[in-house]
Amino acid sequence: MPLNNKGAVLNREKLVAAREDKVLMRENAADLREVAVHLREGRVTSRELEICATEAVQRVSDSRMIMLQQANAHLVVATLESHRLAEQVEVTKVKLEHLAHHDVLTGLPNRILLQDRLIQAIESACRQGSQVAMMYIDLDQFKHINDSLGHSVGDKLLQSFAQRLKGCVRHMDTISRQGGDEFVVLLPCIENPESAAMCAQKMIAAFALPHYIDQHELHISASIGISIYPDDGQDVESQIKNADTAMYFAKGNGRNNYKFFKQEMNDRAVQRQSIEASLRRALERQEFVLHYQPKINLTSGAIVGAEALIRWQHSEYGLLSPAQFVSIAEDCGLILPIGRWVLHEACLQARLWQQAGLPSIIVAVNISALEFRAREFLDNIRQSLEETGLEPRCLELELTESLLMQDVGSTVSIMHALANLGVRLAIDDFGTGYSSLSYLRQFPITTLKIDQSFVSQMCNNPDDAAIVSAVISMGKSLKLCVIAEGVESSEQASFLLAQRCDEGQGYYFGRPMVAESFATLLQTGGTLIHNWGGKHFHSV
Ligand code: C2E
Ligand code: MG
Ligand code: MG
Numbered sequence: 116m117p118l119n120n121k122g123a124v125l126n127r128e129k130l131v132a133a134r135e136d137k138v139l140m141r142e143n144a145a146d147l148r149e150v151a152v153h154l155r156e157g158r159v160t161s162r163e164l165e166i167c168a169t170e171a172v173q174r175v176s177d178s179r180m181i182m183l184q185q186a187n188a189h190l191v192v193a194t195l196e197s198h199r200l201a202e203q204v205e206v207t208k209v210k211l212e213h214l215a216h217h218d219v220l221t222g223l224p225n226r227i228l229l230q231d232r233l234i235q236a237i238e239s240a241c242r243q244g245s246q247v248a249m250m251y252i253d254l255d256q257f258k259h260i261n262d263s264l265g266h267s268v269g270d271k272l273l274q275s276f277a278q279r280l281k282g283c284v285r286h287m288d289t290i291s292r293q294g295g296d297e298f299v300v301l302l303p304c305i306e307n308p309e310s311a312a313m314c315a316q317k318m319i320a321a322f323a324l325p326h327y328i329d330q331h332e333l334h335i336s337a338s339i340g341i342s343i344y345p346d347d348g349q350d351v352e353s354q355i356k357n358a359d360t361a362m363y364f365a366k367g368n369g370r371n372n373y374k375f376f377k378q379e380m381n382d383r384a385v386q387r388q389s390i391e392a393s394l395r396r397a398l399e400r401q402e403f404v405l406h407y408q409p410k411i412n413l414t415s416g417a418i419v420g421a422e423a424l425i426r427w428q429h430s431e432y433g434l435l436s437p438a439q440f441v442s443i444a445e446d447c448g449l450i451l452p453i454g455r456w457v458l459h460e461a462c463l464q465a466r467l468w469q470q471a472g473l474p475s476i477i478v479a480v481n482i483s484a485l486e487f488r489a490r491e492f493l494d495n496i497r498q499s500l501e502e503t504g505l506e507p508r509c510l511e512l513e514l515t516e517s518l519l520m521q522d523v524g525s526t527v528s529i530m531h532a533l534a535n536l537g538v539r540l541a542i543d544d545f546g547t548g549y550s551s552l553s554y555l556r557q558f559p560i561t562t563l564k565i566d567q568s569f570v571s572q573m574c575n576n577p578d579d580a581a582i583v584s585a586v587i588s589m590g591k592s593l594k595l596c597v598i599a600e601g602v603e604s605s606e607q608a609s610f611l612l613a614q615r616c617d618e619g620q621g622y623y624f625g626r627p628m629v630a631e632s633f634a635t636l637l638q639t640g641g642t643l644i645h646n647w648g649g650k651h652f653h654s655v
Contacts, residue, residue, distance in 0.1 A: 216231075218291070218292040220274065220292070221273060221274055221292050222277075223291055223292045223298075224289055224290070224292075225291060225292065225293075226291060226293055226294075226299075228289075228291065229293075229299055229301060230351055232289045232301055232303070233247070233301055233351050233354065233355075234351060235303075236304070237350075237351070239303065239304065240303065240304065240344060240345070245305065245306065246304075246306070246308070246343055246344060246345070246346075247302065247303050247304070247305065247343070247344040247354075248301075248302040248308065248310070248311035248341055248344075249299065249300075249301060249343075249354045249357075249358040250299065250300040250302070250311065250314070250315060250318075250339050250340070250341050250358060251297070251299055251340040251341075251355070251358035251359045251361065251362040252280070252298040252299070252300065252318070252337050252362070253296060253297050253298075253337060253362050253366065254273075254276065254296035254335055254337050255336045255337055255338055255370040255371060256335075256370075256445075256484050256521065257269070257272070257273075257295075257296035258296075258448075259488045260272060260333060260335065260521065260522060262489075263488040263525055264331060264525065268328050268329060268331060268333075271328045272326055272328055272335060273292075273296065276322075276326070276335065276337075277290070277292065277298070279321050279322065279326075280300065280318065282321060283314065284300060284302070284314065285302075287304070288300060288302050288303070289301040289303075299355065299358070300314075302314060308341070308343050308375060311343065312373070315339045315341060315373035318337070318373075319336070319337075319339070319371060319373065322336050322337050322371070323336070330524065331524055331525075332522075332523055332524070333521070333522055334521055334522075335521070336517075337371070338362055338365035338366040338371065339362060339365055339372070339373035340358045340359060340360065340361030340362025340363065340365055340373070340374055340376065341358060341373060341374070342358040342361060342375075343376075347376045357376040357381075358376060360376060360380050360381060360384045361374045361375060361377075361380060363384060363387065364380055366446070367387075367442055370442075387443060390429075390440055390443055391443050391447055393429065393430075393431075394440060394443060394444055394447070397427060398449075398453060398456060402427055403425055403426070403427055403428075403453065403457075404426050404427075404428060404629070405424065405426070405457065405460050405461060405464065405630070406423075406424050406425075406426055406627035406628055407421040407422065407423055407424070407464070407478075407627060407628060407629075407630060407633040408421065408422045408424060408620060408625060408626065408627040408628070409421060409620065409625040409633070409636060410422065410476075410477075410479070410598060410618050411620065411624045412618055413608065413611055413612045413616055413617065413619050417474075418474070418636065418637060418640065419476060419477065419618060420476050420477040420479055420511065421465075421476055421477075421478050422478075422479045422513070422620065422627075423457060423460070423464075423478060423479065423480050424481070425437055425441070425453070425457055427439075427440055441483065445483055445484075445485055448485070450483050450485050451486060451489055454482065454485075454495075455495050455499075457480055458480055458495060458496065459499045459502065459503065461478050461480045462478070462499045462500060462502075462505040463502075463505075464478065464630050465477075465478035465503075465505050465509055465510070466503045466504055466505045468634060469505075469509075471634065474637055475509070476509075476637070477509050477511050477539065478505075478509060478511070479510075479511040479512070479513050479541065480510070480512055480513065481513045481543065482512050482513065482514055483518070484515075484517075484521060487514060487518055487529065488521075492529070493529075493532055493533065493536070496510075496536060496538065497536065500536075506537075507536050507537030507538045508537055508538070511540070511541050511561070512533065512538055512539070513541045513542075513564065514540065514542060514543060515542070515543045515544050515547075515548065516542055516543075516545060516546075516547060517547075517548040519548075519554075519558065520554070523557075526558070527557050527558065530558050531559055539562060540558070540559065540560045540561055540562070541561065541562035541563070541598075542555075542558075542560055542562070542563055542564060544564065544566040545564055545565055545566055546569055546582060546586060547568065552589075561595065561596060562595060562596045562597070562598060563590040563595050563596070563597050563598070564599075564600055565583055565586050565587075565597065565599045565600065565616075566600065566601075567599075567600045567601020567621070569582050569583050569586075570600065570601045570607060570611075570621070571607075573607065573610060574604070574607055574610055580610070583599070583610075583611070583614065584614045587611075587615060587616050596617050596618065597618070598617060598618035598619065598620060599611050599616050599618070599620070599621075600620045600621060601620075602619040602620065602622075602623045603621050603622050603623050604623055605623065607621075607623065608624075
């Protein structure tokens with residue numbers, strides 16, 4: 116029963132008792148008065164009067180007694196109740212205290228508790244002359260998983276990731292969640308920065324294992340930035356800020372790796388911010404341009420395709436390559452409108468070449484993970500093809516291995532929807548990701564693109580040569596077209612031809628070039644085989 120109700124009942128009982136008591140006393144007094152009249156008139160003896168009076172008094176005091184007992188019982192109940200409430204208040208206080216210092220989703224310390232522990236760690240490092248490492252960890256492309264599979268899967272992934280982190284640190288270390296997909300790990304009392312590097316390596320190895328969430332097998336890597344006290348900052352704020360800056364550099368360096376903070380990173384971080392700001396206006400100012408790099412049939416030497424590669428004509432920094440802005444565009448979501456523009460522009464260009472009567476080729480467009488998993492992706496492709504009139508079989512989408520492996524279940528269905536449109540699908544940078552061959556069979560791909568890191572070394576490193584020839588024969592047996600990228604010499608081209616690789620792309624055959632140059636090349640050099648012998652083609 117709620118407290119105020121209970122109080123009301125108590126009061127009511129008291130009132131009733133008091134009223135009964137008064138009635139009783141009034142009745143007793145009336146009895147006594149009657150007996151006294153009888154006595155005066157000699158109708159009762161004084162002994163009888165005495166007995167009557169005693170009984171009356173007893174009746175009153177009995178009811179008082181009951182009242183007292185009742186009051187006592189209420190008091191006991193009230194005391195017990197107040198003890199229970201005090202306990203509840205205490206438990207709530209502890210809960211509130213925990214909430215104020217922990218993250219609700221993962222149960223990890225939050226930024227307030229982290230600050231507290233960092234202050235303590237810095238103080239004790241100061242006394243002992245030891246060092247403190249701060250690791251800023253950000254999940255790579257978590258947004259795609261959240262956007263495509265929903266927040267509930269995203270939340271569970273964050274919980275699973277937090278568990279994974281716990282397995283990588285010492286008892287004395289603090290793992291905290293900063294919010295979103297950002298975590299900070301504090302390693303107090305380390306002897307040297309190498310200890311932090313070892314911890315980061317351990318984490319990256321642990322991140323490579325998949326997470327099983329609902330029916331999904333999810334792969335998520337993370338980028339780690341490390342700052343060390345006292346070298347990289349004297350106070351809490353600068354330690355966290357510098358670790359965060361270093362994390363951005365780890366991301367820019369291809370993600371899934373760690374970077375120690377360096378002072379010059381701050382200048383570059385400022386530049387990065389300025390790039391992000393101008394990136395927002397670049398589309399409307401028409402500052403992007405596509406360069407096209409030829410793809411060659413190794414047997415005939417004919418140009419069979421062109422890879423569209425984006426460039427940014429920046430008013431201040433000059434011509435920027437994708438490495439300088441694509442990851443920034445991905446981080447701030449601008450890759451979606453930019454990617455749409457690339458698709459449309461490449462389809463339009465391919466159609467214009469066809470209409471100019473040039474040899475028919477396939478145009479390839481690079482797709483980033485965010486685009487691939489965006490709801491409107493399929494519609495964008497359909498629209499670009501319709502608007503430009505390009506046949507679907509003339510468009511190839513280059514998807515990286517790591518993109519495909521992020522969530523295999525949804526990848527398979529998106530890939531099938533794309534294949535149904537009739538476009539070609541290539542796996543770019545093949546060999547650098549973690550794709551399992553059994554998954555490969557499930558994807559309706561048409562092309563395997565061997566990563567240039569193997570191609571560049573295959574003529575002097577037998578391991579790379581073995582990998583290249585294994586990928587070629589695997590691709591052949593899966594009836595896929597195999598292309599090698601980054602071909603820079605006739606020796607490499609000859610090796611690939613000997614291994615029966617279908618196509619080649621690289622500076623040896625032609626650098627990425629503006630559309631007009633590519634048209635000239637198509638017109639004059641539809642066959643390039645006679646140029647094998649070391650002569651480089653057009654450069655921009
Ligand atoms: P990618 O798709 O693997 O493209 C191949 C990269 O290798 C290109 O760099 C190309 O210029 C370079 N390359 C070609 N031949 C050679 C060679 O013989 N030697 C060497 N060392 N490099 C060669 P680029 O244009 O700087 O592009 C880098 C990456 O940026 C691309 O790698 C692709 O992943 C991404 N990218 C380019 N354009 C776009 C785009 O429009 N959208 C998206 N999402 N990503 C793009
Ligand atoms: Mg590519
Ligand atoms: Mg590539």
